[in-house]
Amino acid sequence: MTSSTPARTALVxxxxxxxxxxxxxxxxxxxxxxxxxxxxxxxxDLAASARPDVVLLDVMLPGFDGLEVCRRIxxxxxxxxxxxxxxxDEADVLVGLGVGADDYLTKPFSMREVVARVAALLRxxxxxxxxxxxxxxxxxxxxxxxxxxxxxxxxxxxxxxxxPTEFDLLLCLAREAGQVLGRDRLLREVWDxxxxxGSAGAARxxxxxxxxxxxxxxxxxxxxxxxxxxxxEAI
Ligand code: CA
Numbered sequence: 001m002t003s004s005t006p007a008r009t010a011l012v013x014x015x016x017x018x019x020x021x022x023x024x025x026x027x028x029x030x031x032x033x034x035x036x037x038x039x040x041x042x043x044x045d046l047a048a049s050a051r052p053d054v055v056l057l058d059v060m061l062p063g064f065d066g067l068e069v070c071r072r073i074x075x076x077x078x079x080x081x082x083x084x085x086x087x088x089d090e091a092d093v094l095v096g097l098g099v100g101a102d103d104y105l106t107k108p109f110s111m112r113e114v115v116a117r118v119a120a121l122l123r124x125x126x127x128x129x130x131x132x133x134x135x136x137x138x139x140x141x142x143x144x145x146x147x148x149x150x151x152x153x154x155x156x157x158x159x160x161x162x163x164p165t166e167f168d169l170l171l172c173l174a175r176e177a178g179q180v181l182g183r184d185r186l187l188r189e190v191w192d193x194x195x196x197x198g199s200a201g202a203a204r205x206x207x208x209x210x211x212x213x214x215x216x217x218x219x220x221x222x223x224x225x226x227x228x229x230x231x232x233e234a235i
């Protein structure tokens with residue numbers, strides 16, 4: 001955030017009050033306006049009334065769970081969502097479900113990490129909006145057509161519904177179709193992660209999203225180069 005940017009609103013959804021309060025306090029210290037919800041139904045209501053710029057969302061919640069909250073708020077209005085998960089395998093499930101979560105953090109996480117991820121999500125949204133305003137020409141890679149302006153994708157003429165992260169990942173691979181892009185580079189360009197964040201969890205983030213993307217555009221179109229990264233093939 002720069003000083004010219006109006007305060008961003010973050011919605012923190014977590015039933016454990018100490019964690020919720022700690023997140024809220026830290027985000028307020030970073031200049032965010034913060035709303036807090038402690039169960040599923042009130043999170044959906046607050047998302048509608050407070051119109052947050054970003055949502056931090058715990059998975060296990062009373063009422064209905066974080067997956068359902070994510071689906072409902074994304075159906076009403078697209079907003080970047082950072083899921084807070086108890087385990088790595090829970091994160092895999094989330095990505096596979098395509099509920100619209102843009103990123104996730106596995107507990108326990110540091111407050112510094114939370115702040116960095118929230119800022120990265122907001123930068124991605126701003127970048128996507130700037131790109132849409134430029135009205136660039138659609139990219140064609142084999143049977144896939146990707147329109148960065150409208151953020152629509154078709155495969156063999158059929159529309160494919162991608163989450164914001166899947167779209168950004170596909171666009172990044174498509175810009176250098178046929179070339180192998182390393183996980184580090186994808187993390188930087190798609191997730192806006194700094195080099196200092198390299199970890200097993202980071203590699204899993206890329207792998208989980210590639211898996212979900214493959215299921216939608218055709219597995220053969222995304223080639224794995226073991227130990228290196230991924231390439232989009234023009235087929
Ligand atoms: Ca919880």
